[in-house]
Amino acid sequence: MFRSKLVIVLCIAYAFAGVTKKDRVVDQHLSDKDPGTEEYDHDAFVGRDEAEEFEKLSPEESKRRLGIIFDKIDTDSDGLVSDSELQSWITKTQQRYINDNTKREFVNHDEDKDDKITWKEYYDLNFGFLQETDWEDDSNDMSYKKMLKRDEARWKAADEDGDNSLTYEEYKAYLHPEEFDRMKNVVLDETLSDMDKNGDGMLDMEEYMNDIYRPETEGEEEPDWVEVEREQFQKYRDEDQDGKLNREEVGKWILPEDYNHALAESQHLVHESDDNKDGHISKEEMLEHQEVFVGSQATEWGDMINRHDEF
Template identity: 35%
Template sequence: MNSLVKVWIFCVLLDIIWCHESSFQSIEEMDNHLHADQIPAPDSQPSYEEIKKKLSQLFDQEIDKDSDGLATVTELKKWIEVVHHKLIEDNIEQQWAYYKPEVQEVHSWEGYNPEQKEVLHWEHYVNMTYPDNIAEEDNSDPNFKNYKNMFKRAERRWKYADRNSDSVLVKDEYKDFIHPEESDRTKEILVDEAMEEMDNDNNGEVTLEEYMNHINEMSPEEEKTNPEFAQVQQNHFITYLDKNKDSVLNKDELKEWLVPSYDKHEAESWRLIQEGDHNQDEKLSLDELLESQDRYLSLIPPEFWHQYNDDHSTTTPSTHEEL
């Protein structure tokens, strides 16, 4: 494969696997990124009336299950879970098709009976994803060190995802590899990766200085030009992340930030209701939703947007987000 094509594929997949890596994100932030990236740019979207019609249809047929004309937190949460599942599966299907996995006999991690399944080999994945020189230890490219670190991180994720330790991944295992946040078995690897990235002195804690260094290194320049940028980030560390107020983040505090114990979809449901709940009844009517319909585009499932996304393909990986 042409080396320039490989570099392009590598950059696209890093966007998918590490969710832009512009500082570590909580699962909730990753979800928001994933949902937002399915929506095409405004100039590629259907008409206002078409979107209104689609949202009205979804409200009546999918969200308002008791047909009382109002969407509750519970009803919204159930639909958000459906859309989220579709987004994850859509993302996995695109990538799985791109890699063209081979069929071979696999011993299930759940039992001893072998099955014929599609599998992806590590070597094949590497050859189709990374530049040819990724195995080198030294390279003049200023970005090579970061690429190398990401390659090593991918190796570790692969081992986490490989449930039966046979060195290949079936599709369910590949889901754990590309979306570890979706599995209780693998999501804590995100915490290990964050600690490794930010803990410069390797003492098992992240100081405010280490946190700010990471934020400054990974944040876009336009964000850092905001005069309040540094103070906002420091306040976030002190007020929300440092739970025990000892001026450092331990692994448990990183975990609560990145893989929080609260229900992310319920939290998103409350946020969406607050966006349009003008009469403050803690429910959302169709009129309230349509009055601010641009705020509710994430409720539309991915299959609707595919026809308006020029870059959607079943043969090349899509950028979303991920991780």
């Protein structure tokens, strides 16, 4: 059953410092892994599905294929990859994942193959198997009643022509609302629903921090950035200084207008692998830092290189 969740993504300054920091800047398509990790970078660089396949390669084969990918990214063939070339590659990787995911889900849900998904088709596949007793428990955030309510709201927002059916493009908006300006209110509604535990329509400091940082063990020492984040809440995010983030303030936090995820990730990758600090990545530098870009484990792998021929 498809359940789209907002994910927490990279805050680039903390990634440069080698600290894993969680932040709710919406970037569902780059990765659902923890920001600042190699897994996040792998997903962003080659795509989620391909990153998993890359983990099956031997280090030698991984390096060989990474060299081929380098040549594809180096569009001006100068033997160096700039952050702009990386940004272009990552953007295409994002869009390929979004399109592949939408095609896969669309085919699964369009049972009568009429190039649209009716609400009945969607409901039958995702909720039709439930028994009456399954609807009775409404005590937690993952109850079927609450999931259905969320799906209905997102469906209505994605359904531009109001015919209670979704075309391919409308279904793409349903699956990946962070990609569409008209879905912004849905993203905000879902974020507030996830985080606003007292139901007042705003986020206080405790709700904000509980989403960003939760210690894995009792008594765990807080990382330094946690206190910095409290200061961010107080000094910058809470613009009207009332101790809470209202809907507009939450929107500026999770959907910043001036934040380019692909650019931020490309700059991060250059920072991690540019040994001579010339602002570019040579093939030697990329291969030397292959663990930053792709996995490097055992046996066989699929058709990643052929897939990238379409770029």
